[in-house]
Amino acid sequence: MHDTRNGNPASRSRNPVLILIPLALTLLIVAEAFAGGDDSAVAVTNSCVECHSNPDFLVTAKKLYDYYQEWDLSVHRQEGVDCEDCHGGNSDARDKKQAHGTEVSGGLAAGSTVSFENIPSTCGGCHDDIYQGFRKSDHIAHIVKKKQEKQGPNCVTCHGSMNTVILNVNTVKETCQRCHNEASGNHPEIPDTASEILNRFLSIQRYYRYIGIRGEPAETQAFFAVMDERIRDLSVLWHTFDLPKIEKETRFVLDLLKTKRAEVRDHQRSETP
Numbered sequence: 484m485h486d487t488r489n490g491n492p493a494s495r496s497r498n499p500v501l502i503l504i505p506l507a508l509t510l511l512i513v514a515e516a517f518a519g520g521d522d523s524a525v526a527v528t529n530s531c532v533e534c535h536s537n538p539d540f541l542v543t544a545k546k547l548y549d550y551y552q553e554w555d556l557s558v559h560r561q562e563g564v565d566c567e568d569c570h571g572g573n574s575d576a577r578d579k580k581q582a583h584g585t586e587v588s589g590g591l592a593a594g595s596t597v598s599f600e601n602i603p604s605t606c607g608g609c610h611d612d613i614y615q616g617f618r619k620s621d622h623i624a625h626i627v628k629k630k631q632e633k634q635g636p637n638c639v640t641c642h643g644s645m646n647t648v649i650l651n652v653n654t655v656k657e658t659c660q661r662c663h664n665e666a667s668g669n670h671p672e673i674p675d676t677a678s679e680i681l682n683r684f685l686s687i688q689r690y691y692r693y694i695g696i697r698g699e700p701a702e703t704q705a706f707f708a709v710m711d712e713r714i715r716d717l718s719v720l721w722h723t724f725d726l727p728k729i730e731k732e733t734r735f736v737l738d739l740l741k742t743k744r745a746e747v748r749d750h751q752r753s754e755t756p
C-alpha cells in the first residue's frame with residue numbers, strides 16, 4: 484500500500500513534463516471542484532482515480548461509474564488503499580492502455596487479481612491473519628468459478644467489492660441463507676446460528692466500550708492488553724467458520740467482559756457516596 488495521492492516528488496522532479504502534467508491536472512480538478520462543489524477531488528493525483536471518476540461514465544458506462552463510487556465511499560479510500568493496491572497497474576500513467584498494462588483486468592478474466600478464485604489472496608495481501616483463518620474454512624475448497632460447482636462465498640460475497648460492508652445480525656442471516664437453506668439442503672440451520680454468534684460479537688463490543696469508558700485506566704490496562712488480542716483472534720476464528728469453536732470462544736470472551744464490567748460497576752458504586 485502506498486499513498487499515491489501525495490505523489491512522489493523525488494521521481495518527478497527529474498522530468499519537467501512530468502511536473503507539468505500533474506499541475507495541469509490539478510488545476511483542472513480544482514476548476515471542476517469549484518464548478519461541482521466537490522472538494523474531495525482536489526488532492527487527487529492518481530491516474531486511475533482521475534480517469535475513473537469522470538462523471539460522463541454515469542451515462543456511458545454506468546457499471547464503471549458504480550465501482551468508482553463504491554470505492555469513493557469506502558473505508559479503504561479513507562485508509563489510502565487505492566485502485567492499484569487491489570487491481571495492479573500503473574497509477575502514474577495517464578493513458579488507459581499504459582495504466583492498465585497487462586495486470587488490470589475484469590473479474591471474469593483468468594488470472595485477474597479480482598477473479599473469483601483470486602480475491603481471497605488479493606485481500607489477504609493486507610488482511611493476512613484473516614486470510615489464513617479463511618484458508619482453514621470449509622469454504623476454501625468451494626472458491627470455484629461456477630455456481631453449479633457448489634460455489635462458496637469469497638470475501639466480496641460478504642463484504643462488497645470495495646465498500647467493505649460489515650454484516651450485522653440481520654444481513655448475516657440473509658447472506659448465509661443465499662446458500663444455506665432448505666431448498667439447497669446445505670446445512671439450513673447455519674443462518675440462525677450465525678446470527679446468534681454475530682449478536683454475541685456485538686455484545687462483546689458493547690461491554691468492551693462500557694469498560695473502556697467507565698473503567699479507571701489503572702484498573703483496566705492489563706485487562707485490555709489481553710482482551711484486545713482475544714478480540715482480534717476472534718475475527719480470525721470467525722473466518723474459519725468453525726461454528727462450534729466460535730460459539731465457545733465468543734461465550735468465553737463475553738463472560739470475561741461481563742465479569743469485568745461488574746467489577747468496574749462495583750468500584751464506581753463504592754466511590755460515589
Ligand code: HEC
Nearest residue numbers: 530531534566567570572573574577578579582587588589
Ligand atoms: C484514461 C482513463 C483510464 C485510466 C487512466 C485508467 N482506467 Fe481503468 N478503465 C477505463 C475505461 C474506459 C474502462 C472500461 C473498459 C475499457 O474501455 O477498457 C476501464 C476499465 C477498468 C477495469 C475493468 C476492466 C475490465 O476488463 O472489465 C478496471 C479493474 C480498471 N479499469 C482499473 C483501473 C486501474 C487500477 C487504473 C490505474 C492503475 C486504471 N483503471 C486507469 C479508463 C481508465
Ligand code: HEC
Nearest residue numbers: 532535547550554559564565566569589590591597644645
Ligand atoms: C480493496 C480492494 C479494491 C480496491 C481498493 C478497488 N477495487 Fe475495484 N474491485 C475489487 C474487487 C474485489 C472487484 C471484483 C468485484 C466483484 O467480483 O464483484 C473489483 C471490481 C472492479 C471493477 C469491475 C471489474 C469487472 O469485473 O468488470 C472495476 C471497473 C473496478 N473494480 C475499478 C476500480 C477502481 C477504478 C478503483 C479505484 C478508484 C478500485 N476498483 C479500487 C477490489 C478493489
Ligand code: HEC
Nearest residue numbers: 484558562564568569605606608609638639642644647649
Ligand atoms: C493494500 C492493503 C489492503 C487491501 C489489499 C485490502 N484491504 Fe481491507 N483494509 C485495509 C486497511 C488499512 C483497513 C482499515 C484498517 C482495518 O480495519 O484493518 C481495511 C479495512 C477493511 C475492512 C473493515 C472495514 C470497516 O468498516 O471497519 C474490511 C471488511 C476489509 N478491509 C475487507 C477487504 C476486502 C474484502 C479486500 C479485498 C477485496 C481488502 N479488504 C483488501 C487494507 C487493505
Ligand code: HEC
Nearest residue numbers: 621625633634635636655658659661662670673677724726
Ligand atoms: C455462496 C454460497 C455460500 C454462502 C453465501 C455461505 N456458504 Fe457456507 N458453505 C457453502 C458451501 C458450498 C459449503 C460446503 C458444503 C459441503 O461441503 O457440503 C459451505 C459450508 C459451510 C460450513 C461447513 C458445514 C459443515 O458442517 O460441513 C459452515 C459452518 C458454513 N458454510 C458457514 C457459513 C456461514 C456462517 C455463512 C454466512 C455468514 C455462509 N456459510 C455463507 C456455501 C456458502
Ligand code: HEC
Nearest residue numbers: 603606607610613614617636637638641650655717718721
Ligand atoms: C461468509 C461471510 C464472510 C466471508 C466469506 C468473509 N468475511 Fe470477513 N467478516 C464477516 C463478518 C460477519 C465479520 C464481522 C465479525 C468479525 O468481526 O469477525 C467480518 C469481519 C471482517 C473484517 C473486520 C475485522 C475487524 O477487525 O473488525 C475484515 C478486515 C474482514 N472480515 C476481511 C475479510 C477477508 C479479507 C475475507 C476473505 C479472505 C473475508 N473477510 C471473508 C463475514 C465474512
